[in-house]
Amino acid sequence: MCRCGHIALLLLCFSIASFAYGQAPPPAAEPSLPVNYDEQMHSDTAVVPINYREQTEKADAFYDTLRHRQYKNPLTRFLFRSLIKSRNSSDEGPPMLDFKRNRNYFETYSGKHITAIHITQANVFSPRDPAEKVGWVQRLIDKIHIRTKQKQLVQNLLFKAGDTINPYVMGINEELLRSLPNLSTAYFVIMPDPHDSTGVTVNIFARDNWSISADGRLGSVENNLSVFDRNFLGTGDELKLIFTSEKGLKNIGTEINYTARNLLGSFTDVTVKMGVGANSNIGQFTVDRPFILPSDWAFGFNAGRAYKREELILTDTSYYINRFKVDGWIGKSWCLNWHNGTSVYIAASLGKEQYSNRPPITESLNPYYHNSDLFLFSLGFARRNYFQGNMIYGYDRTEDIPYGFRVELVAGREWEEKLGRRDYLGMRGYWGNLVGDHYLEAGAALGSFFTSDHKLQQSVISSHIKYFTPLLRVRTSYIRQFGVLSATMGFNRLEGEREALRYEKRQGLGIRGLETNSWLSGYNRLTMSSEPVLFTPLFLYHFRFAFFMFGDVGWMGYNNNLFRNRFTGAIGAGVRLKNERLIFNNIQIRLGYAFNRPPEVGYSYFSISNEQDFQETAFAPGQPQIVPYR
Numbered sequence: 001m002c003r004c005g006h007i008a009l010l011l012l013c014f015s016i017a018s019f020a021y022g023q024a025p026p027p028a029a030e031p032s033l034p035v036n037y038d039e040q041m042h043s044d045t046a047v048v049p050i051n052y053r054e055q056t057e058k059a060d061a062f063y064d065t066l067r068h069r070q071y072k073n074p075l076t077r078f079l080f081r082s083l084i085k086s087r088n089s090s091d092e093g094p095p096m097l098d099f100k101r102n103r104n105y106f107e108t109y110s111g112k113h114i115t116a117i118h119i120t121q122a123n124v125f126s127p128r129d130p131a132e133k134v135g136w137v138q139r140l141i142d143k144i145h146i147r148t149k150q151k152q153l154v155q156n157l158l159f160k161a162g163d164t165i166n167p168y169v170m171g172i173n174e175e176l177l178r179s180l181p182n183l184s185t186a187y188f189v190i191m192p193d194p195h196d197s198t199g200v201t202v203n204i205f206a207r208d209n210w211s212i213s214a215d216g217r218l219g220s221v222e223n224n225l226s227v228f229d230r231n232f233l234g235t236g237d238e239l240k241l242i243f244t245s246e247k248g249l250k251n252i253g254t255e256i257n258y259t260a261r262n263l264l265g266s267f268t269d270v271t272v273k274m275g276v277g278a279n280s281n282i283g284q285f286t287v288d289r290p291f292i293l294p295s296d297w298a299f300g301f302n303a304g305r306a307y308k309r310e311e312l313i314l315t316d317t318s319y320y321i322n323r324f325k326v327d328g329w330i331g332k333s334w335c336l337n338w339h340n341g342t343s344v345y346i347a348a349s350l351g352k353e354q355y356s357n358r359p360p361i362t363e364s365l366n367p368y369y370h371n372s373d374l375f376l377f378s379l380g381f382a383r384r385n386y387f388q389g390n391m392i393y394g395y396d397r398t399e400d401i402p403y404g405f406r407v408e409l410v411a412g413r414e415w416e417e418k419l420g421r422r423d424y425l426g427m428r429g430y431w432g433n434l435v436g437d438h439y440l441e442a443g444a445a446l447g448s449f450f451t452s453d454h455k456l457q458q459s460v461i462s463s464h465i466k467y468f469t470p471l472l473r474v475r476t477s478y479i480r481q482f483g484v485l486s487a488t489m490g491f492n493r494l495e496g497e498r499e500a501l502r503y504e505k506r507q508g509l510g511i512r513g514l515e516t517n518s519w520l521s522g523y524n525r526l527t528m529s530s531e532p533v534l535f536t537p538l539f540l541y542h543f544r545f546a547f548f549m550f551g552d553v554g555w556m557g558y559n560n561n562l563f564r565n566r567f568t569g570a571i572g573a574g575v576r577l578k579n580e581r582l583i584f585n586n587i588q589i590r591l592g593y594a595f596n597r598p599p600e601v602g603y604s605y606f607s608i609s610n611e612q613d614f615q616e617t618a619f620a621p622g623q624p625q626i627v628p629y630r
Contacts, residue, residue, distance in 0.1 A: 103385070106167035109190045113164050115199035117157070119150055122207040124184075125542070137541070146234045147208050148182050155265035156180065157204075158293065165190070165200065168341050168385075172293065175386045175400040177206060180261075181238070182231035184209045184580050185397050236261045244278040253278020267292055279309035279320070291620045294335035294343035294382075300623055301328040312359060312497050313518045319359050321369070327351030329623040333382075341404070342383045345621045349376045359497070363418045366496035367458070371417040376424065378624035380408030387434070391471055391478055391535045395544040397580045401439060404619040405431045410626070414449065422449040422457065426627045430619060437470040447627030448492070459491040460627045471535075478535045483528075487562060490523040490629055501525045503554060504630065511552040511570045513592045515602040522557040522565060533576075542579045549573045550592075570594040570603070 124145050125138035158173045159166075170188060177186035186206040193199035211231035216224065228240035242255040255275030263270050268289040275282045284304030291298040303326040311318050331347030351374050358369040383404035392399045410426040426447025432440065448459035464486040471478045486509055493499045500521040503510040509527060514520070531550045538545040550572055557565025572592025587608070594603040 103167060103171055106165065106170040106188075106190070109165045109200050110167050111164055112190075112200045113198060114159065114161050114202055115193045115196055116201045117161055117204065118201060119153060119204045119206070121147060121150065121153070122205070123147055124208050124210045126207070135541075141210055145208065145210060146231065148206070148231055148236060149234045152234070152236045152262070153177070153204070153206055155262050156267075159202070166338065168338055169293065171386060172341075172384075176292065177204075178398060178400055180236060182209055182211050182236050183207065187398065242275070244280070246278070251278050253280055255280075255282065273304070281307040290622065291331065291333055291345070294333060294338065294341045294384075296333050297331070298333075298347070298622070299328070299330040302326065307357075313502075313516070314497060314500070315359075320357055321355065321359075322357040323353070323355055325351065325353045327374075331378075331621065331623070333621060340383055341385055342381070343621075344381050345379075347378045347621065347624050349624045350374070361418065361496075364494045367416075367419065367494045368496070368498050370419070373415045374412065374424075374626075375414075376410055376412035376624035376626070378408055378410045378621075380406060380621055382406040382619055382621050384619040387439075391480065392468065395535065395546070395578050395580055402619055403433045403439075405429070406619045406621065408621070410447065410624050412624070419451070419457070421452055424449050424626060428627060432619070439468050441466045445627045456492045458493060458629070460488070460629045461491075462486075462488040462627065462629075474534075476537045480533050480535070482531045482533065485528050487526045488524070488629070489560065489562075493523055498629075501556065501630070503527070503556065509630070511554050511568060511594065512550060512572065512590065513570055513604040513607065514568070514594055514597065515604070517601060519598045519600040520556055520566070520568065524558065524560060524562055524565060525554065525556050526562040526565075527552065527554040544578050544580075546576045546578070547573070548576065566596075568594065568597050 123142040125134055125142050127134055156173075156177055158169050158176070174186065174188055177183060180186075184207045186204070189203040189205070190200050191203060193201055208231070212227075212229045214228070215226045223245045224242070225244075226240060226242045228238060230238045232239045238257070238259040238261070240257040240259075242257070243252065244255070245252045253275060254277060255273065257271065257273045259269055259271040261269050266289065268287060271284070271286040271288075273282060273284040273286075282304065284302070284306075286304075287299075287301040289297070289299050305322075305324045307320065307322045309318050309320050327349060328351075329347060329349035331345055333343045333345035336342045336344060352372075353374075354371045355369050359366050361367075361369055383406075384402055385404055386400040386402055388398050388400060390397060390399050392401060407429040408427070410424070410428070412424045414422045414424060416422060424447065426445065428443070428445035428447075430441070430443040432442070434440075442463075442465045444461075444463040446459075446461045449457040451457055464484065466484050467482070469481040471480050488501060490499075490501065500518075500523060502516045502518075502521050503514055503525070504516075509525075511527070529550065529552045531548055534547045536545050536547065551569070552571075553567065553569035555562050555565040555567055559565050570592050572590055574588060574590035574592075576589075577587040590607050590609070592603075592605060592607075597603060
């Protein structure tokens with residue numbers, strides 16, 4: 001058989017595997033650890049978290065047959081033995097078909113005191129079963145990878161030996177560990193202490209990501225390449241190098257960023273950025289300590305200067321803008337109910353923004369380039385919890401989807417060089433939860449400045465709805481439907497750049513593939529997006545494949561009746577490749593077609609890009625901010 005025939009046979013085998021089995025697996029069982037924990041503390045042996053069922057064994061047997069068959073052609077042997085792995089060769093096992101997980105689990109041990117904490121760490125590709133063999137590529141990656149230091153994991157714990165089990169804190173802490181970019185998964189298992197009837201031991205399992213990666217973008221105006229390590233020397237810190245250039249590799253610029261995460265165990269991140277060249281010189285220093293628990297302190301500080309060329313779309317020109325900004329904030333929250341995480345909070349911020357080089361400005365022109373001082377104060381209520389699932393925005397990992405609410409009142413005063421003293425008042429509210437088996441998240445916000453003679457300026461009203469459905473089993477694949485509806489309206493706007501809306505690149509605020517320019521702009525925008533995703537069992541070197549279709553439509557213009565503005569849309573399909581053991585974003589290949597667009601607006605019919613994971617609204621409070629107009 002020729003090599004093309006071998007490759008065709010390989011693709012045929014994948015197709016057969018996708019439709020070979022049809023029974024849905026039951027919900028995943030609770031994890032269990034081996035008896036001897038201490039010997040596991042520095043082992044690369046991953047603890048088996050899921051009990052696999054008959055269906056999984058059938059799939060594994062099918063792939064084993066392909067892997068161990070004798071092939072005469074060396075290329076065929078490499079493809080089948082090195083590339084094909086078990087469809088469930090991961091830490092997470094079969095997809096969880098519901099959201100039941102850790103809150104009920106931790107409630108079982110509520111009030112028990114912690115007698116000991118044991119940590120098990122696994123390398124990037126360490127197998128679940130010590131008897132399982134891994135390929136030479138995986139072994140090489142594990143050998144050269146610098147694993148996360150155990151001290152860094154301990155610093156991210158919200159409890160210590162001697163504390164009592166608080167189910168809410170345990171659930172939040174699991175999510176906190178899984179959100180670290182240097183870890184692919186983490187979970188807690190609580191076991192009764194055989195020597196103390198009132199005590200328990202907390203067993204922590206954490207698997208590393210391969211933390212060194214790169215991102216790149218080739219554009220019609222600018223090229224961008226970034227190389228980063230998000231677990232620098234095993235500390236959990238991030239070192240990032242960014243190289244930019246104009247088309248044709250002209251005017252090359254460099255930037256270096258370093259983020260020290262959880263500095264000294266204070267849950268405070270410190271970031272330093274410096275960059276020169278490519279029409280941009282920047283320097284920035286940032287400190288960020290977010291709200292983590294319902295009763296907590298939070299603060300932040302940011303100081304930066306940027307000298308950068310900005311393209312002004314409305315006037316079809318560019319300016320070198322010298323901008324200096326400094327701001328700081330502090331907040332305090334008080335827990336009202338530790339069972340569900342309800343809290344009340346207050347926060348205050350003060351910021352200053354100045355320009356020494358900028359576009360032409362007047363009282364009503366280009367207000368975003370006016371020098372200003374802004375003081376804001378916020379008061380609100382919040383509740384934050386997390387569901388656990390997978391095959392939502394990722395693949396082989398536990399995903400934490402927030403649910404809860406946040407309502408907030410923001411008030412303050414601005415001192416503006418051209419507009420004078422202005423007061424500000426804004427309100428926002430977010431809510432998200434399961435409705436039946438469907439996840440629904442909605443939010444609305446409104447805000448406005450008030451002049452000294454009580455006139456409204458730069459008013460904004462925005463709202464959105466996001467949802468996704470439960471998984472639908474189709475033989476060995478799964479389908480999930482996603483949707484986003486978003487509306488933004490501006491009133492009493494001024495003139496100039498950023499005073500008119502455009503379609504954004506983010507899902508729910510734009511039309512995928514559509515270029516941004518002044519031919520499609522307005523004070524009001526309505527967008528709708530629908531996307532069914534097919535998660536397949538295809539598995540190549542820990543890469544998973546998800547196929548999707550999409551339909552994006554939008555209405556943009558200056559009419560307050562949103563549906564009387566210009567209608568534009570796009571449809572298309574593509575595939576996403578994701579490796580949860582590697583740290584780079586989803587690789588997305590997309591084909592699309594736009595309709596009813598102005599001829600002056602370009603469209604990308606084909607694209608290959610690195611796509612960020614989608615993020616739902618985090619219901620934790622934060623720095624006081626005006627309602628954004630974007």
